[in-house]
Amino acid sequence: MQRWISIGVVLVLIVLVIGLLLPAVHQTREAARKSVSKNNLKQIGLAVLNYEDAHRCLPSGGVIREDGTAMQGWLTMYLPYMDASPDYNRINMHTAWDSPANLDVTETVRPAYLNPDANSNYTNTGFGLTHYLGNPHLFYRNSSVTFDQMEKGTAHTWVAGEVAGNYQPWAYPFNWRSLGKQLCTGPGSFGFPKWKGGHLMFADGSVSFFSDQTAPEILNQFASAPPVPTLEQMAVPGKQFETGIFHWKQMPLQTDQHSDRSYFVKLLEISDQQPILIQLFRSNHRELTEEEEQLMDMDEIRTFSVPRLLLRIDKTTDISQALKTSSLSEDASPAQKTVILNRLESLQKQLP
Structure with missing residues (x-):
């Protein structure tokens, strides 16, 4: 009888230890995914600096022809600066982003454009996604913003950040979104609700985490920082993509x-x-x-x-x-x- 009691005590202790360890393991894994997402934004930030050094400006948010055809977006233009020159060279820049000639590249996922904690990687039509969108004051229709136009300085001008939902293809030429005055307020906002906040990357290449309790005044300062394009330049199609794990x-x-x-x-x-x-x-x-x-x-x-x-x-x-x-x-x-x-x-x- 005593032997069975001892075995029962051991089993109870094992269950308790597992119960204590599981939350710690979960937190460790989540912290690792959070770190990966931060590093992804740092990679994009380095591409921002290298592209600017070569071209003296940021790439166009989206190249839109006079007839309205959407060609290529800013994340595509950064591919050569993110060890993806072969893919960039396979893109036909004279056709639309989603043309059959470009599917070989656009129907791929790029880990550096994905938050590893987000539960989606493709649209239901097969385009690889991005979980990061840009600042519409820097990336907009046929833009070519320079660092000199950032009147508050590169350290105080945000470039891109994690979004909460309504993900878009990384090659889509309209990958920008207004920052708003609060993070994690719905799929159309910035931030990642699971983390109760999100990362923002700045024009000097730095990346910082902001809580969903960050004061609206602080986010508004970032959101309103010059340069400020017209509403027409920042306009995006009213299109939402169906996304998931495919x-x-x-x-x-x-x-x-x-x-x-x-x-x-x-x-x-x-x-x-x-x-x-x-x-x-x-x-x-x-x-x-x-x-x-x-x-x-x-x-x-x-x-x-x-x-x-x-x-x-x-x-x-x-x-x-x-x-x-x-x-x-x-x-x-x-x-x-x-x-x-x-x-x-x-x-x-x-x-x-």
Whole structure:
């Protein structure tokens, strides 16, 4: 009997120790994620300084053409200063940020643009997200702000910070948001509610944490610091992206091994391996001839080597009809078309 009592006491002690350790482990992990997010902003801050040193100004918040086409945003322009020059060089700057030519880059997640404690990484259309947005006084439509315009000094001019929600694609050309007078007041605010505050990065590269109890007067001083663009320059589309935890999976379509072209699909899946979006791509196996290169400009050469999006498929897509109107109708053999059609229709049945 005494033996069983001793065993029971030991078990109770073990349970108590585990109960005491679990909160400490949780706090340690949360502190680590908080530190990672702070370091991400420091990386962006270093990119800010290096870009300014090279160009004597900050990049445009968003390059918007006269016809309203949104081209590239400020986070894209910092890629070469964040050890991502190869990805930057693959972007076609003469097309829109979300054009098929740029999907190879924009449909990726960039850890340095993500808060590791935020529960989302992609839009439901497959674009990698950012959990950091910029100061609309520095990043706005076709802006080119210089450090000299920051009348309160770089140490007192905020550049970017963690946002509480309504996340946007990192390549989106409208990645700025008003700071407001309080943090963590909803998905449209700055800060991270779980931490009861958030980090702000300043133009001198420093990063500081501000509590959600920070006085509105302090945040208002940051929010109103010059330069101050017009409301029209700071305007953003009234668009919200549906976001969550997704991942891309690529599947080859074995058709004709002797062809110059091959086809593959990319599936955007949720955590239980349920596909929610299908994309059909074509890639070229052969290299350009010298004569072909002479007839093309650099963007055309780059586009040739990048897989080409042929078709996006959801539950309502008439795949047979869509394939007839795509370039695949001329490029693929009848046998290839049959294999591709059957495979795509099989995958489509799995869509919710």
